[in-house]
Amino acid sequence: MASLDSVLACIDLNLERSLGRLTELVRIPSISTDPAHKGDCRKAAEFLAGDLAAIGFDAKVADTSGHPMVLARHEGPAGAPHVLFYGHYDVQPVDPIELWTSDPFEAMIVENEAGEKRIVGRGTADDKGQLMTFIEACRAYKAETGELPCGVTILLEGEEESGSPSLLPFLEANKDALKADIALVCDTNMWDRETPAISMGLRGLVGEEVVVKAANRDLHSGYYGGAARNPLHVLSEIVAAMHDETGRVTIPGFYNGVDEVPLQIKAMWDGLGFSDEAFLGAVGLSIPAGEKGYSVLEQTWSRPTAEVNGMTGGYTGPGFKTVIAAEAKAKISFRLVFSQDPKAIQENFRKFVRDRIPGDCSVEFHEHGGSPAIQLPFDSPWVGAAREALTDEWPNPAVTIGMGGSIPIVGEFKGRLGMETLLIGFGLGDDAIHSPNEKYELSSFHKGQKSWARVLDRLGRGV
Template identity: 60%
Template sequence: MTVLDQVLDRIDADLAASHERLFAFLRIPSISTDPAHAADCRAAAAHLAADLQGIGIAASLSETAGHPVVLGRSGDGDAGRVLFYGHYDVQPVDPLDLWESPPFEPRIVTLPDGRKAIVARGASDDKGQVMTFVEACRAFVAVTGKLPLPVTILIEGEEECGSKSLPAWITQNRAALGASLALVCDTGMWDAATPAITTALRGLLYEEVEITASNRDLHSGLFGGPARNPIRVLTNILGGLHDDDGRITIPGFYDGITDPPADVLAAWRKLDLTPENFLKPVGLSEPAGERGRSVIEQLFSRPAADINGIWGGYTGAGSKTVIPSKAFAKVSFRLVAGQDPDTIRQAFRAFVRARLPSDCSATFEDHTGAPAVAVPWDLPQLAAARRALTDEWGRDALLVGSGASIPIVADFKRLVGMDTLLIGFALDDDRIHSPNEKYDLRSFHKGIRSWARVLAALAA
């Protein structure tokens, strides 16, 4: 029997105790966005640090401008060291009356399809996921007295409110991290039986634009016709952001973008993500993105532009015949590898200004920006982790992209130069951020076993 086999057997034998340790963590109402729960956030951090200390990982609380970070280190030196990231904070529980049981009293339930799951706020996002890694470490220490490779554990307390303090903390504590690869367990499976590694995250650029015409609102009966209407100007400009084939028309927008390798595209096509099964559940039927690109390409490897809000003039009850002085819109861009948010920001602003008619001006407000992140397809650790997951689940682990953004992953690359493997075991029906959040018992159990295999594979 190999050491890994012994570790996996230990995980199986210790599963009931693993549930209890997770339940103790889940009982702490660490809602980061609510100042009334600041003490609970600190209590959750202290609880986790003590748990890590109990398995021989030197862990302590490190202060930030907000909630503290839990920082743990195990092993000597930094050769081959990996960094595991997660968060101990959770979302608010509102609306409370939709919970079938108190959100911070975890329980195991049987779902209508026979699956068993842990129900509690944070069960999936992210305490349950964090504990899959901690329990894998615990099993290695129990069997061998140490972890198979040097590990740094970084668990923050502000992910659910934007990780506002973390970039500055990373900059100040870069030397304490000492790792060349990050592991993030805040993502999910492809389906309940198929593991996945997220290899690309789209970046985000969010702009607000204000178009001004006249120096005050005007009576449309007296001025309608000769007076510029900024709502009309704005909608004309935004309507030109896409051509008839769904491509974004901003000059230079696609510069630097490359397609995924042919074998990856072929694997994506086999996933059968069709307009029928992806769009129909939300009441749509036809993809609106780039013509000639599949739904899965549009989500995983292509950029997008969306108008998230538009307003101006009178929007109250009844009528008011007014030509407004100003019109506003919020516009977001999901970016892919090869695109720089600052470059796209300036290109968008130039696009708007170039289309302004006389007597109109535009001002802009930058709300946020983060670059896309992509793991190199030939990264050896990616191949090793993929084999490990395949061995555990008995199905080829998929390499997928994500249309969403996780800013900390971009921060790891930008501030520390680390690539990240995003390996998670959440399911689409886990109801994260919603009442009755749950985490499948199978996801928790096999998630622990998966991390044990991944750690052994990376050590090798």
């Protein structure tokens, strides 16, 4: 414990220096989507590889067909676990520049109305500030103890904001170098500014486009109305049939692999102080519309969904045109949870549609990707160890939460490298990532470093 105390004190003492390093990194406009910034992406990778080498990592800039990766490794004590930390150094474009209150690539320290300090600049929260919390924790450990409490491999990507085209080939080619006991990903948020969170699950996704065809051309609705099949009617009926009156999805086999959340986890979520009214009210709604019997948090974190993302057909231009459409289209997405099988969802959905297509209509499908959900076991010893460590640093105990969206790298770590992932980040919902005036709370940057030091110390003692 004495070693950890000295590491934490080192972080406190060197906060200004760590801010200086973050500022230097933020100054590099590593916008991966813009070819004009190709050299800046390499510069950011070289900065990080050099910084990691300076604290004792075996670090290198690894070329890919796109922007380079940073790959660094540091051995730990004999018998200690080995962790893989992932972050990304590339950032989003800054447009619209006129909405920024300061230079996006100068990390400015400002205060909000409550006197709380924050770091404003592109990438401060997504993901440069987040990844630097981990590097600074390693730096403090090396400075105070000369070693790390566990083995650490660091993978920093330069294309996360542009679709990660080089990532999968890199993972495949470097499987052995990336193997670890557990992966750590920092690209997530806390529950609130005083409550750290571990994200237990990420929903999977299946995307389908359905095209229902009837007549060989659009028809005059006066001549043919009532006699000709209308594919918009057919498709609307199919879409309406996808849910029953309780909000439950009616596609056969849809809930195969869907488990109930343990009661103790539900109780934890109920105690988070989440307001259904405030959540929906922020977007002009007031009545939860999902499955009956489940809270809004359960609906968005632990229940699967079937959503219509768009429907088109016939005449949709200005004015009015009385036609019966020749075809109707719908884009439909399914968010998956637990161990739902994306391929089975796709096949069952297509059969559900085909079974409802009249004899004088045809249907075709266009797939738009699919990936399984990621779910850590609620009783995972890794989660328990991380919760213990985070709770020691923050005013409120760490909570385990779900996430409605997806982080593809987590699925790849599981599928290609056989590793579970701990999703621990210190961002806040109002950090304005991808928007003008992106910020990262100074408390997130400071206590994030100390949190990672505690997590590394706790994981180093085994689970």
